[in-house]
Structure formats: structure tokens, C-alpha cells
Amino acid sequence: MLTALNQDAASPLRRPRKVDGIIELVGNTPLVEVRRTTRGLSRGVRVLAKLEGFNPGGSVKDRPALGMIRDAIDNGRLKPGRTIIDSTSGNTGIAIAMIGAALGYPVRLVVPANVSEERKNIIRLFGAEIVYSDPLEGSDGAIRLCRKIVAEDPEGYFKPDQYFNPMNSQAHYETTGPEIYRQTEGRVTHFVAGIGTGGTVMGAGRFLKERDPRIRVIAAEPDSEMHGLEGLKHMASSIVPGIYHEEELDLKIPVSTEDAYEMVYRLSQEEGLLVGQSSGAALVAAMDVARRLTHGTVVAVFPDFGARYMTTNLWTTWKESLDVGNVDFSI
Amino acid sequence: MSVRVRVPTPLRKFTQGSDEVDVNGDTVLAMLEDLEQKHPGIKERIMDESGKVRRFVNVYVNGDDIRFLQNVDTALKDGDSISIVPAIAGGL
Numbered sequence: 333m334l335t336a337l338n339q340d341a342a343s344p345l346r347r348p349r350k351v352d353g354i355i356e357l358v359g360n361t362p363l364v365e366v367r368r369t370t371r372g373l374s375r376g377v378r379v380l381a382k383l384e385g386f387n388p389g390g391s392v393k394d395r396p397a398l399g400m401i402r403d404a405i406d407n408g409r410l411k412p413g414r415t416i417i418d419s420t421s422g423n424t425g426i427a428i429a430m431i432g433a434a435l436g437y438p439v440r441l442v443v444p445a446n447v448s449e450e451r452k453n454i455i456r457l458f459g460a461e462i463v464y465s466d467p468l469e470g471s472d473g474a475i476r477l478c479r480k481i482v483a484e485d486p487e488g489y490f491k492p493d494q495y496f497n498p499m500n501s502q503a504h505y506e507t508t509g510p511e512i513y514r515q516t517e518g519r520v521t522h523f524v525a526g527i528g529t530g531g532t533v534m535g536a537g538r539f540l541k542e543r544d545p546r547i548r549v550i551a552a553e554p555d556s557e558m559h560g561l562e563g564l565k566h567m568a569s570s571i572v573p574g575i576y577h578e579e580e581l582d583l584k585i586p587v588s589t590e591d592a593y594e595m596v597y598r599l600s601q602e603e604g605l606l607v608g609q610s611s612g613a614a615l616v617a618a619m620d621v622a623r624r625l626t627h628g629t630v631v632a633v634f635p636d637f638g639a640r641y642m643t644t645n646l647w648t649t650w651k652e653s654l655d656v657g658n659v660d661f662s663i
Numbered sequence: 664m665s666v667r668v669r670v671p672t673p674l675r676k677f678t679q680g681s682d683e684v685d686v687n688g689d690t691v692l693a694m695l696e697d698l699e700q701k702h703p704g705i706k707e708r709i710m711d712e713s714g715k716v717r718r719f720v721n722v723y724v725n726g727d728d729i730r731f732l733q734n735v736d737t738a739l740k741d742g743d744s745i746s747i748v749p750a751i752a753g754g755l
Contacts, residue, residue: 446721446748467748468671468682557673558708560719560750569673589719645719645750 355434358394359507361386363515363631368602369595370619376627379618382512385607385637389427390454392508392635396531397427399503400492401435410490415440417489419471419478422451423563423636424494429458440489442478444470448562448644472571494529496574501535508532509539512631518544521628524618526552526564526610527584530576532633537580548582552617555586560593560645563610563635585617592616593646596638606638609646664689664739668698669746677705691722692735694745709747710735719750 351357363380370379384392404410415438416428425441432439439460443452446467455462463481465474475495482489494500512520523540525533530551537549554561557569567576578584595612599605611634618632641647667685670678678684686701688694692714699706709720714735716722722729723746729737739745 446750468669468746470672470749472672556708557676558671558717558720558749559673560717566673569676589717593718645721 353434354388355394355398355431357388358398359387360511363512364605366599366603366605366615366632369598369615370622373619373622374626377622377625377630378628379615379622379630379632380516381605381611381615381632381634382508383605384633384635387427389423389430390636390640391423391427392532392633393423393427394430395503395507396494396497396500396529397424397431397492399506400494400497400499401428401431401437403499404490404492405435410437412437414490415488416492417441417478417482418492418494419443419465419474420494422447422640425455425460426451426458428492429455429460432460433458440481442474442481444474448641450640450643454640471565475571494531494573495571498575500529500531501538501575504532504535505539506535508633509536509543512536513540513543516629516631519629520547520631522548522550522618522621522625522630524550524552524585524614524621524630525633526561526614526617526635527567527576528563528565528610528635529573531573532635534575534577534580536633541580548621549580550583550585550617550621551581552587552613553584554613555588560589561587561609561613562641562644562646563608564613583621585620587613587616596646600638605634607634608636608638608641610635611638664694664741664743666694666739666741666743666745668694669744671747671749673749674705674708674747677702677708689739690735691724691729691737691739691745694739695735721748721750722746723748 362383366379366381387394416432417440419442429439441460442463442465444467445464465477482491523537533551540547554564554566557566592609592612595615596609599607614632618630622630665685665687667683669683686694686697688697695706711717724737725744
């Protein structure tokens with residue numbers, strides 16, 4: 333039945349034959365039903381994944397990066413001669429570097445030194461400069477170092493400031509939320525997304541609730557301050573992003589790193605979906621919700637694909653867990 | 664053996680905010696046990712119930728990842744510098 337719905341709803345998502353530049357391909361990502369990994373749910377419950385890895389920069393972060401940069405160009409905060417700078421552990425950096433290259437603005441990124449090699453390389457290949465911050469200080473250390481660099485030459489930079497720029501969540505309000513509503517023909521009942529800056533869950537969640545106040549908005553969060561869910565933040569122990577308003581959430585579900593990694597491994601072998609750890613976390617939370625339902629359509633945001641984590645602990649340590657779920661890792 | 668341990672931000676609540684602490688141990692495991700003795704609660708954030716370093720935590724001895732040495736059996740000597748680093752770089 334949903335296949336038919338998707339065909340009806342497909343036209344707004346069809347890719348244009350030709351575009352004038354890569355940034356026109358941001359958004360309009362597909363929604364895919366997760367079937368095997370979700371077995372055991374009530375017959376009336378479906379779990380759908382929004383595959384943000386289909387964005388041209390490879391992640392959900394293309395949306396807020398483009399929203400913030402377009403807004404800055406429109407209001408004059410970004411003009412020729414200025415460099416785009418921000419602190420980012422990866423996906424936002426890649427998105428900013430890609431958009432900077434496409435629009436002709438130099439980009440400088442402050443990243444913790446332990447960010448994955450492939451991320452560093454992708455950022456460099458877009459021509460952006462990387463400044464490293466102390467890995468022991470995490471993303472908060474990168475935020476502080478970036479603020480210091482900007483303070484030394486405030487006129488030289490435009491800082492999108494994804495943690496505090498309302499255009500971050502606005503981008504999701506204007507694109508991610510409407511796409512999900514349209515792709516499910518308004519049948520979405522639960523929306524699940526991880527919290528990094530909070531932009532996705534806040535912006536898309538706000539749109540969906542305005543459309544239908546019965547839609548529940550749920551955030552997946554690392555269960556501990558010491559975790560391995562790259563991209564997600566444990567709010568109680570972090571600098572809380574200015575765009576994050578916890579009171580707008582219906583529920584926050586803590587997810588352990590081990591459970592999220594296991595879900596990533598299962599998705600790759602049971603669904604042919606090779607995704608990153610934040611997608612695993614989103615599905616763990618989505619399943620937690622879905623198991624309690626008799627009817628419903630649960631949409632989870634999968635922020636990126638797994639290939640860009642090949643040198644990270646997600647994959648380099650997977651052999652340590654041969655006994656993960658019912659998946660055979662004897663390859 | 665007295666060694667110095669660099670503590671990442673998420674674990675500093677166990678070390679009263681200190682980013683470096685001095686502990687004793689002739690192996691990484693012994694060092695972690697002494698760290699737990701002095702800062703209760705910290706070890707379970709680093710190791711799982713089976714005694715293995717959690718998959719998302721990297722422990723370095725003088726800059727070398729113990730996964731490429733002898734893991735928690737890696738020998739330590741006086742003055743070694745240990746870093747406990749989350750395997751991730753934080754928010755998106």
C-alpha cells in the first residue's frame with residue numbers, strides 16, 4: 333500500500349534532469365521502509381528511514397549549511413573577501429566546504445584532531461583549510477577555539493554558528509519536515525531524530541506538529557557523556573545549543589553506543605543499508621517507540637551513510653563483537 | 664610505576680575537573696584499576712563488564728594506541744603519558 337502512496341508522492345522528489353550547480357541537489361532525499369530489521373512489530377506499524385546520505389555532500393548537514401550560507405549572503409553577513417569559518421566534527425564541515433567551493437568562498441574549519449581521516453581528506457579535497465583542536469576537549473573544545481580565531485579578526489569571517497543559528501533548524505522546518513509529511517501523505521505519526529545541534533529534530537519536528545499536533549517528536553540521545561555516537565550530543569554534559577529547546581520534544585530516548593553499533597551492523601546485512609552510527613541510534617530509538625504501537629508510521633532520520641566511517645572505531649572494532657544480535661560476522 | 668593520565672572532558676566529573684591525574688600501575692589494566700581506586704566510577708566508562716576497553720574509547724600510551732600494542736596488558740614504565748580519548752569528535 334505504501335508503495336502506491338510513494339508513487340503518488342514521487343513527483344516532488346523526482347530529480348531534475350539538469351541543474352545549474354551541485355547545491356540545487358540538496359534535499360529531496362528518499363524515504364525507505366525498514367523491513368527485516370523491524371520484524372516483530374505489530375502489523376499496523378511501519379518504520380521508514382529518511383536517507384540523508386543522498387544529499388550531494390553525503391549528509392543531512394547539507395540542508396542547514398546551505399540555509400545558513402544563503403541567509404548570510406542575502407543579509408550581507410557573507411560577502412566576497414570573507415572566509416566561512418565554523419567548528420565542526422565532520423559532516424557540517426564537509427557541507428560547508430562543498431558549498432563554499434560551489435559558491436566561491438574560502439572555508440576554514442576547526443575540528444577536533446581525532447576526527448576521521450576520510451573526513452579530513454574530503455574537507456581538504458573541497459579546498460578548505462583545517463585547524464585542529466585538542467581531541468580531549470571534544471567538540472566543545474573546537475567551539476571555543478573557533479570563537480577565539482573569529483574574535484581575533486571578526487571582519488574577516490562569516491561564522492554560520494550551527495549551534496546557535498536559527499537558520500539551522502529553519503532549513504529543516506522548510507525542507508525536511510515538509511518532505512516527510514508529503515512522502516508519507518500525512519500519515520507520519522512519530523518523528524525520530526538524533527540530537528547533534530538539535531536542528532533536525534527541532535525544525536522538522538516543529539513543521540510536523542504544526543501540520544498535525546498529534547505527531548509525536550522524539551529525540552535519540554547518547555546514554556552517557558562518554559559515548560561513540562559521532563554526530564550526537566549528550567546534552568546534560570555539553571554546551572547546550574541555542575537552537576535546542578527540549579520542551580518542544582515529546583520524548584527523549586537514551587541510546588547506548590553498543591546498541592547503535594549493533595543496529596548499524598544489522599542494517600548493513602539485513603537491509604543492504606550501510607549507514608553511520610547516528611542512523612543506528614535513530615533506529616534503536618525508533619524501534620523503542622514502534623514496539624509500543626499497534627498502529628503508526630514512524631519516520632527516523634538516517635543522517636549519513638557508513639562509508640565515511642571506515643577508519644573509525646565503528647568499523648575498525650567491529651570484529652570485537654562477533655556475537656552481535658543474530659548476525660553472522662564470519663566474513 | 665607512576666604515570667600521568669590525560670582525562671577527556673566527559674570524564675572530568677570523576678577527577679574533580681582535573682584534565683590530568685597521576686596514577687600507578689605496571690600495566691594499562693593496573694593503571695585503570697588504580698585510576699578507579701582514586702576516582703570511583705571512571706573505569707566502567709572506559710571498560711565494559713568483560714574487562715575490555717569499550718569500542719568507542721581509545722587509550723594511548725605515549726601516543727600509541729594500545730589496540731596495536733598488548734591492549735590492557737601493555738606494560739608501563741615510570742613517566743609514561745597515557746591519553747584516554749573518545750573515539751568520536753563530538754557533535755555533527
